[in-house]
Amino acid sequence: MKLGLVVDLDTCVGCHACATACKQWNTSGTIGPLSDERPHGKDPSGSWLNRIHSYEVGDSPHSKTVNIPMSCMHCETADCVTVCPTGASYKREEDGIVLIDQDKCMGCNLCSWACPYGARELDPNSGTMKKCTLCVDRIYDEQLPEAERQPACVLTCPTSSRVFGDFDDPDSEVSRLTRERAGQQLMPELGYNPVNTYLPPRIPKQQDSMSVSPMQGVRQLVNRIINR
Amino acid sequence: MHPAFSVLIFTVTSGAGYGLLAWLGAGQLLGFTQTLTVNQQIVIGLMAMVLVSIGLASSTMHLANPKNAWRSFSRFRTSWLSREAVFAILLYPVAGLYAAAIFWQWSGINILAGLSMILALVTLFTTSMIYASLKTIRQWNTPMVPALFMAYALISGGVLFLAVDAFFGTLKPQLQAVVMGLVVITLALKLVYFFWQGKPQGATIQTATGFSQASVRLLDAGHSAPTFLNREFGYQVAADQLLRLRVIMTLVTFIVPLALVYCVFGGLVGAELLGLAWLIMMAGLLLERWLFFAEARHVVRLYQGEQRT
Numbered sequence: 399m400k401l402g403l404v405v406d407l408d409t410c411v412g413c414h415a416c417a418t419a420c421k422q423w424n425t426s427g428t429i430g431p432l433s434d435e436r437p438h439g440k441d442p443s444g445s446w447l448n449r450i451h452s453y454e455v456g457d458s459p460h461s462k463t464v465n466i467p468m469s470c471m472h473c474e475t476a477d478c479v480t481v482c483p484t485g486a487s488y489k490r491e492e493d494g495i496v497l498i499d500q501d502k503c504m505g506c507n508l509c510s511w512a513c514p515y516g517a518r519e520l521d522p523n524s525g526t527m528k529k530c531t532l533c534v535d536r537i538y539d540e541q542l543p544e545a546e547r548q549p550a551c552v553l554t555c556p557t558s559s560r561v562f563g564d565f566d567d568p569d570s571e572v573s574r575l576t577r578e579r580a581g582q583q584l585m586p587e588l589g590y591n592p593v594n595t596y597l598p599p600r601i602p603k604q605q606d607s608m609s610v611s612p613m614q615g616v617r618q619l620v621n622r623i624i625n626r
Numbered sequence: 627m628h629p630a631f632s633v634l635i636f637t638v639t640s641g642a643g644y645g646l647l648a649w650l651g652a653g654q655l656l657g658f659t660q661t662l663t664v665n666q667q668i669v670i671g672l673m674a675m676v677l678v679s680i681g682l683a684s685s686t687m688h689l690a691n692p693k694n695a696w697r698s699f700s701r702f703r704t705s706w707l708s709r710e711a712v713f714a715i716l717l718y719p720v721a722g723l724y725a726a727a728i729f730w731q732w733s734g735i736n737i738l739a740g741l742s743m744i745l746a747l748v749t750l751f752t753t754s755m756i757y758a759s760l761k762t763i764r765q766w767n768t769p770m771v772p773a774l775f776m777a778y779a780l781i782s783g784g785v786l787f788l789a790v791d792a793f794f795g796t797l798k799p800q801l802q803a804v805v806m807g808l809v810v811i812t813l814a815l816k817l818v819y820f821f822w823q824g825k826p827q828g829a830t831i832q833t834a835t836g837f838s839q840a841s842v843r844l845l846d847a848g849h850s851a852p853t854f855l856n857r858e859f860g861y862q863v864a865a866d867q868l869l870r871l872r873v874i875m876t877l878v879t880f881i882v883p884l885a886l887v888y889c890v891f892g893g894l895v896g897a898e899l900l901g902l903a904w905l906i907m908m909a910g911l912l913l914e915r916w917l918f919f920a921e922a923r924h925v926v927r928l929y930q931g932e933q934r935t
């Protein structure tokens with residue numbers, strides 16, 4: 399198995415619900431509390447396993463806002479694991495999930511240096527590294543109803559922009575989406591082979607390039623008269 | 627990259643220590659320590675190990691959870707940091723045996739001298755590979771980094787060896803010439819490194835976000851105050867400031883010590899100035915290491931809005 403996420407950049411509205419749900423679930427999960435510094439102060443800080451950045455792509459007026467949520471990509475060539483001297487970081491054979499054993503980590507930060515995607519953050523309180531667990535404590539939990547054996551971020555996303563599944567199975571939804579919507583890896587040239595893929599925004603229906611709206615026609619006419 | 631002071635101290639001091647030990651071992655093999663008494667040789671070895679130990683102690687200070695530091699020996703097969711830890715510890719008994727061999731004039735002394743020298747160099751190499759193996763930082767991901775780290779250790783250890791040699795009254799002009807030559811080679815390599823580093827290359831905000839055909843600008847980083855990632859990777863220094871520091875670093879690390887050693891070599895000034903030359907070089911190397919971090923631009927910065935690394 400090769401478990402991971404597909405994120406739809408066409409529909410993601412950048413609401414941060416996934417990041418919040420992730421923090422809420424994992425702070426009482428397998429890797430211990432995700433601690434915060436000065437949570438009610440002027441400059442609150444703390445460890446998060448998922449963050450959302452918003453970008454303007456293209457040039458105005460033809461630009462588009464794109465929100466890119468970033469959590470661990472559970473890379474196939476995970477250098478974060480290779481560099482770890484203590485063996486705290488590991489990648490599971492059976493499903494490819496990259497995890498950190500909190501009891502072994504010495505907080506040297508090296509794995510966060512080796513990660514290109516900013517997926518690893520040092521917990522200021524425990525002094526150990528924290529990262530996305532792919533909600534390993536949900537997806538296999540047989541106590542949960544089957545429909546809820548999904549990562550917290552996936553369940554909570556109001557626009558269903560996050561999909562969880564097995565990339566090794568060609569018929570899974572993640573494989574299908576990646577295939578049909580040309581899902582792509584971020585920064586593939588670094589060679590980490592990230593498992594998570596991102597679906598690019600759909601291209602809006604092409605407008606007839608010759609048609610000019612009435613207002614624009616008037617503006618052009620005025621401009622031409624003024625310039626004369 | 628954020629220049630953590632403990633890491634600067636660690637790499638510079640232990641580098642000089644390993645360099646000094648390498649020179650002592652080389653002296654045994656090539657015969658230029660024959661002018662030194664047994665006690666003098668042991669003093670040099672001790673100085674080397676004290677420098678190394680100060681560095682290693684400092685390196686543990688940047689661990690956020692040092693109680694697990696002993697586990698760092700466990701991934702020798704994959705992790706350069708683990709290899710460094712193993713070789714650094716292995717050097718102690720070997721250097722101890724070398725000291726014993728000097729003291730009692732064992733017949734196997736050459737083997738132990740050679741072994742100490744090789745272990746010192748291998749440890750240096752493993753340290754530098756921690757940085758050079760990171761694909762995420764193009765300024766570090768080059769064979770020039772291990773070459774430079776070894777060269778810095780050899781010149782700082784070399785000038786210290788000269789200073790101590792002079793203190794014992796056995797200064798050798800040939801050795802001075804060799805060290806001066808090494809300083810010049812190191813300087814040349816550093817200049818090549820600076821030139822290479824300035825060339826635009828590597829990942830961009832386009833490849834980071836996947837929008838390879840369009841301009842991409844950060845609108846909102848998603849957090850109101852700096853995060854761990856900003857603090858660790860977002861270190862910013864103004865370009866003109868960096869340029870000024872590069873010039874100062876080049877003068878203090880290479881030019882001034884080189885001039886001092888040369889003046890001693892030519893008999894213009896007293897040999898006690900070699901100690902001063904070493905101190906100046908060490909200050910320059912601290913600045914060099916600071917720059918090594920401050921100028922390293924991790925690809926995570928692309929997600930934080932930078933256009934290229």
Ligand code: SF4
Nearest residue numbers: 470471472473478513
């Ligand atoms: S995204 Fe980063 S932390 Fe996750 S597997 Fe890849 S390199 Fe490791």
Ligand code: SF4
Nearest residue numbers: 482503504506507509
């Ligand atoms: S911070 Fe922890 S998990 Fe990361 S490399 Fe160091 S010991 Fe391994």
Ligand code: SF4
Nearest residue numbers: 420530531533549551
């Ligand atoms: S899979 Fe779980 S741990 Fe990973 S980002 Fe989603 S909620 Fe967070």
